[in-house]
Amino acid sequence: MTKISRRLFLKKAVAGLAVMAVSPSLLTSCDEAEETNRKIRKLAPLAGNYDVVVVGGGPAGFIAAIAAARQGAKTAIIERYGFFGGMATIGYVAPISVFALKNELVIGGIPWEFVKRLEQMGGAFIEWPKANIDFDIELYKLCCQRMILEAGVDIYTHSSMVGCEMSGKSIDSVIIENKNGLETLTSKVFIDCTGDGDLAHMADVPMQPNPDGEVQPSSFCFILSGVDTDSELLNKCMYHNGINGPSQCRPVREKLLAMKEAGVDLPDFGGPWFNNVMHKGSVAVNITRRAADSTDNRNFSAVECQLREDIFTFARVLKENFKEFKDCYVSSTAPQAGIRESRRIVGVHTVTADEYVNTFHYEDSISRGIHPIDIHASKGTHQTRIDLTRPAYVPYRALIAPEYPNLLVAGRCISTDRQALASLRVMASCMGTGQAAGAAAAQCVAKGCAVQDVDTAALVATLKEWGAVL
Numbered sequence: 001m002t003k004i005s006r007r008l009f010l011k012k013a014v015a016g017l018a019v020m021a022v023s024p025s026l027l028t029s030c031d032e033a034e035e036t037n038r039k040i041r042k043l044a045p046l047a048g049n050y051d052v053v054v055v056g057g058g059p060a061g062f063i064a065a066i067a068a069a070r071q072g073a074k075t076a077i078i079e080r081y082g083f084f085g086g087m088a089t090i091g092y093v094a095p096i097s098v099f100a101l102k103n104e105l106v107i108g109g110i111p112w113e114f115v116k117r118l119e120q121m122g123g124a125f126i127e128w129p130k131a132n133i134d135f136d137i138e139l140y141k142l143c144c145q146r147m148i149l150e151a152g153v154d155i156y157t158h159s160s161m162v163g164c165e166m167s168g169k170s171i172d173s174v175i176i177e178n179k180n181g182l183e184t185l186t187s188k189v190f191i192d193c194t195g196d197g198d199l200a201h202m203a204d205v206p207m208q209p210n211p212d213g214e215v216q217p218s219s220f221c222f223i224l225s226g227v228d229t230d231s232e233l234l235n236k237c238m239y240h241n242g243i244n245g246p247s248q249c250r251p252v253r254e255k256l257l258a259m260k261e262a263g264v265d266l267p268d269f270g271g272p273w274f275n276n277v278m279h280k281g282s283v284a285v286n287i288t289r290r291a292a293d294s295t296d297n298r299n300f301s302a303v304e305c306q307l308r309e310d311i312f313t314f315a316r317v318l319k320e321n322f323k324e325f326k327d328c329y330v331s332s333t334a335p336q337a338g339i340r341e342s343r344r345i346v347g348v349h350t351v352t353a354d355e356y357v358n359t360f361h362y363e364d365s366i367s368r369g370i371h372p373i374d375i376h377a378s379k380g381t382h383q384t385r386i387d388l389t390r391p392a393y394v395p396y397r398a399l400i401a402p403e404y405p406n407l408l409v410a411g412r413c414i415s416t417d418r419q420a421l422a423s424l425r426v427m428a429s430c431m432g433t434g435q436a437a438g439a440a441a442a443q444c445v446a447k448g449c450a451v452q453d454v455d456t457a458a459l460v461a462t463l464k465e466w467g468a469v470l
């Protein structure tokens with residue numbers, strides 16, 4: 001009897017399909033394996049067979065998919081919302097930070113091509129010298145979708161990845177759930193760009209320890225309209241280029257702190273930041289904050305309800321206390337509360353704060369970062385910042401886990417400590433690791449090799465050809 005270990009992980013229970021959730025099962029005979037296979041395929045029919053499947057269509061994911069497809073890999077992207085952009089479009093997080101240091105690009109290639117394309121569409125304003133990118137949320141979605149489709153990527157939107165099938169440590173397929181029911185996508189290589197490391201978690205990749213349980217808070221961003229965006233107050237803080245003053249709106253912060261001090265019952269807050277959305281009278285507001293665990297459905301749902309209350313509390317306080325906001329109203333809340341920190345894999349190499357701030361250059365450096373290390377307190381109103389003097393590096397080894405031959409990760413869930421993540425989590429940096437993961441995945445497909453055997457010199461050469469600044 002042949003001994004095989006084929007496992008199905010379906011960590012989400014689907015009503016009426018409990019029979020399918022045999023997870024994790026260790027099968028010992030071909031007959032049993034075939035029978036289980038037959039059941040799985042009946043309940044989750046094969047929808048596509050790919051070279052590269054990218055899970056998550058945020059800043060890391062959509063760039064990864066474009067990068068892989070442009071290298072000739074048959075690529076699919078799975079996204080649970082009906083549009084791409086991740087936190088930029090589902091969290092109203094702005095601006096895209098940071099592409100440059102003193103007018104010199106630090107992150108180039110496809111991420112920068114996206115910015116220039118969005119600018120041409122009238123949807124981006126580049127704030128030099130740091131190249132923070134203010135953007136129009138709707139044009140961001142359109143630009144993403146155009147570039148993904150032009151690259152020839154198959155899209156599976158409105159589709160949540162809910163499980164995976166494995167042979168040992170190799171991922172055979174992912175199971176998605178959408179209006180068609182459950183479906184299966186097989187692939188040679190998978191890239192986890194879910195932010196929360198959902199696929200890596202389902203595949204049982206070890207995650208970074210978090211002994212004190214501290215994570216950066218969630219913030220529920222929203223669009224406030226009817227704001228006097230021509231006023232001096234807003235003009236001083238709506239931009240992040242450091243020219244007009246700090247982006248954190250100090251006069252509003254001081255007033256809110258004084259109110260709290262005087263005993264007014266206000267929730268904790270961060271900033272606040274009033275970010276340019278390229279429409280006169282409207283700003284994206286980042287002010288609310290509460291500790292939340294985005295990987296626990298009940299906890300996250302409950303905190304999101306509290307944060308929604310906080311949005312309206314702060315909108316009222318702004319309206320009542322500042323002439324610039326006297327006519328303001330909440331015109332839109334983001335599709336979901338924003339997430340700054342959750343799971344990160346234990347990769348072949350973990351980027352530490354020490355390496356990061358000291359600009360450690362690795363042989364396999366594949367991307368950069370220049371945003372400050374920026375840690376928001378999960379409780380209270382403060383934030384710790386360490387500015388970088390030189391752009392830091394990210395090694396390829398932070399995108400792969402030992403022993404998992406066909407899994408890459410990119411974006412917020414790469415292998416870093418908490419401090420290094422607090423810089424690398426920003427969207428330009430996530431796009432940079434996405435670009436590298438997509439190129440590496442295509443190389444694995446072309447060479448038929450494991451992600452651990454990627455020729456990093458060739459990978460770096462490809463990335464440089466595209467314009468990456470390494």
Ligand SMILES: Cc1cc2nc3c(=O)[nH]c(=O)nc-3n(C[C@H](O)[C@H](O)[C@H](O)COP(=O)(O)OP(=O)(O)OC[C@H]3O[C@@H](n4cnc5c(N)ncnc54)[C@H](O)[C@@H]3O)c2cc1C
Binds near residue numbers: 057061090159430
């Ligand atoms: C309040 C707040 C303020 C911030 N401020 C800034 C800032 O000013 N500048 C900046 O650059 N960055 C900022 N950030 C950080 C930045 O937005 C995120 O770290 C970044 O977007 C992470 O990119 P990502 O691609 O890794 O993940 P995400 O942007 O989270 O994208 C992940 C995507 O995967 C999808 N997905 C997740 N799970 C599944 C699944 N199981 N199946 C299918 N799809 C799935 C999601 O819907 C999403 O589209 C901020 C974050 C927050 C929360």
